[in-house]
Amino acid sequence: MTLQDSSTPKIVTAAMVVIGDEILSGRTQDKNVAHVANCLNEVGIQLREVRVIPDIEQEIVDAVNFCRNKYTYVFTSGGIGPTHDDITADSIAAAFDVSIDHHPEAMKILTRHYEVSGIEFNDARKRMARIPDGASLVDNPVSKAPGFRLENVFVMAGVPVIMQAMMQSILPELSGGAKMQSRTIGASMPEGKIAKDLGDLQKKFPTVSMGSYPYFKQGQVGTNLVLRSVEAENLDLAIDELVTILTAQGAKFDLND
Amino acid sequence: MTLQDSSTPKIVTAAMVVIGDEILSGRTQDKNVAHVANCLNEVGIQLREVRVIPDIEQEIVDAVNFCRNKYTYVFTSGGIGPTHDDITADSIAAAFDVSIDHHPEAMKILTRHYEVSGIEFNDARKRMARIPDGASLVDNPVSKAPGFRLENVFVMAGVPVIMQAMMQSILPELSGGAKMQSRTIGASMPEGKIAKDLGDLQKKFPTVSMGSYPYFKQGQVGTNLVLRSVEAENLDLAIDELVTILTAQGAKFDLND
Numbered sequence: 001m002t003l004q005d006s007s008t009p010k011i012v013t014a015a016m017v018v019i020g021d022e023i024l025s026g027r028t029q030d031k032n033v034a035h036v037a038n039c040l041n042e043v044g045i046q047l048r049e050v051r052v053i054p055d056i057e058q059e060i061v062d063a064v065n066f067c068r069n070k071y072t073y074v075f076t077s078g079g080i081g082p083t084h085d086d087i088t089a090d091s092i093a094a095a096f097d098v099s100i101d102h103h104p105e106a107m108k109i110l111t112r113h114y115e116v117s118g119i120e121f122n123d124a125r126k127r128m129a130r131i132p133d134g135a136s137l138v139d140n141p142v143s144k145a146p147g148f149r150l151e152n153v154f155v156m157a158g159v160p161v162i163m164q165a166m167m168q169s170i171l172p173e174l175s176g177g178a179k180m181q182s183r184t185i186g187a188s189m190p191e192g193k194i195a196k197d198l199g200d201l202q203k204k205f206p207t208v209s210m211g212s213y214p215y216f217k218q219g220q221v222g223t224n225l226v227l228r229s230v231e232a233e234n235l236d237l238a239i240d241e242l243v244t245i246l247t248a249q250g251a252k253f254d255l256n257d
Numbered sequence: 258m259t260l261q262d263s264s265t266p267k268i269v270t271a272a273m274v275v276i277g278d279e280i281l282s283g284r285t286q287d288k289n290v291a292h293v294a295n296c297l298n299e300v301g302i303q304l305r306e307v308r309v310i311p312d313i314e315q316e317i318v319d320a321v322n323f324c325r326n327k328y329t330y331v332f333t334s335g336g337i338g339p340t341h342d343d344i345t346a347d348s349i350a351a352a353f354d355v356s357i358d359h360h361p362e363a364m365k366i367l368t369r370h371y372e373v374s375g376i377e378f379n380d381a382r383k384r385m386a387r388i389p390d391g392a393s394l395v396d397n398p399v400s401k402a403p404g405f406r407l408e409n410v411f412v413m414a415g416v417p418v419i420m421q422a423m424m425q426s427i428l429p430e431l432s433g434g435a436k437m438q439s440r441t442i443g444a445s446m447p448e449g450k451i452a453k454d455l456g457d458l459q460k461k462f463p464t465v466s467m468g469s470y471p472y473f474k475q476g477q478v479g480t481n482l483v484l485r486s487v488e489a490e491n492l493d494l495a496i497d498e499l500v501t502i503l504t505a506q507g508a509k510f511d512l513n514d
Contacts, residue, residue, distance in 0.1 A: 022483065037280075053306055180282070191338060192339040199341035
């Protein structure tokens with residue numbers, strides 16, 4: 001990894017809006033947030049906020065409008081299927097105050113898909129071709145019904161295997177910034193023991209974000225120290241100092257990139 | 258389960274604010290949301306929104322203030338440990354515009370805990386006794402450092418085993434409302450086939466929330482139909498009609514409570 005040049009690193013941010021009664025009811029454990037976060041990291045985009053909201057139009061409108069104004073990109077998951085509770089496309093149209101109709105290219109993709117499958121392309125399934133005016137389609141190699149992009153908002157399916165495929169389609173469209181780099185040190189000591197020195201180190205390296213996460217494994221207390229920065233050189237310097245501190249304290253530790 | 262009386266059911270709502278850079282970075286998969294959602298269901302409280310935000314005071318203040326005004330209860334997880342990045346208690350004090358100091362009871366609990374453990378009760382660890390003015394403590398049977406309640410906001414640890422123990426301490430304090438009841442029908446058909454009838458059924462039973470979740474298992478396409486309501490009688494009627502519809506369509510299905 002080359003160092004950032006001396007100018008201010010370009011920070012590109014994102015929010016994710018998870019549209020899903022099934023997550024809020026506790027019925028389904030979300031798996032999409034971590035996947036999106038990791039994909040975005042790879043292209044230099046920092047996920048800064050996640051909202052999980054119910055399948056209610058006004059909630060979707062409010063969350064999307066807030067997030068699209070605050071962050072570089074917004075990714076939504078859920079609510080683009082054929083049933084009455086799939087209201088994401090209409091809600092996005094409402095958020096942008098644009099009209100929505102059956103999209104010719106989406107209709108073509110779905111017509112062919114159902115022809116080949118020998119399944120009736122009924123009115124409910126045609127709902128999946130409803131795309132807000134001005135949006136471009138996001139390819140869905142798994143089940144064909146497309147997602148879409150409108151300005152900085154990307155609308156994806158909620159089913160993880162489909163969402164992951166859509167995310168792959170989207171990644172080349174994104175303009176990333178400085179890549180957040182991360183190093184983790186797992187130390188065999190309680191975080192209360194390292195807390196003061198870590199706080200001092202944080203003050204010394206304000207552009208390196210330092211997180212401390214205690215763990216309990218087989219009766220042992222330990223701490224994962226996670227240092228993150230878009231400035232590779234400062235990150236390395238901070239890690240060196242932390243290693244010195246831990247060594248002086250007699251802690252056992254592992255450094256993982 | 259007895260039926261609700263004929264008056265309007267009492268709806269009690271909640272939001273969860275997950276304070277955690279480690280979730281947003283994709284490093285950690287959240288496990289607390291589903292647990293909280295399921296606990297709240299048991300006592301008749303509906304989780305209506307989740308926000309995952311970074312360890313930044315203004316973000317915490319904004320999210321907590323928004324949510325505590327909109328929902329009956331707010332639950333936060335994360336950021337109450339001894340290190341510099343644990344800023345939740347101070348942020349909650351800022352959100353409520355109250356002072357914060359070492360809480361006598363929390364100091365007592367932690368003093369005893371560290372005495373017994375033979376571990377130094379240093380300044381960093383004393384940070385864990387900082388509690389906003391007017392808050393009451395939430396018991397932490399796992400690692401002693403307490404959470405707290407301020408008005409309708411409950412502040413818990415982020416480590417799942419500790420958060421779960423705190424949630425147990427909190428549940429008796431909550432005043433629940435009408436219990437959301439849920440039935441799931443797993444049907445061996447694509448959701449596009451049932452979509453129209455399900456939409457019609459939804460219109461007929463507006464107080465029963467009907468969700469449709471496609472799944473792909475061993476090459477087979479199926480749909481989980483989840484019907485939820487605080488009105489047990491209407492829920493049963495809707496399920497009966499759905500069973501009739503599925504039977505007429507020749508679908509195989511399982512009904513799970």
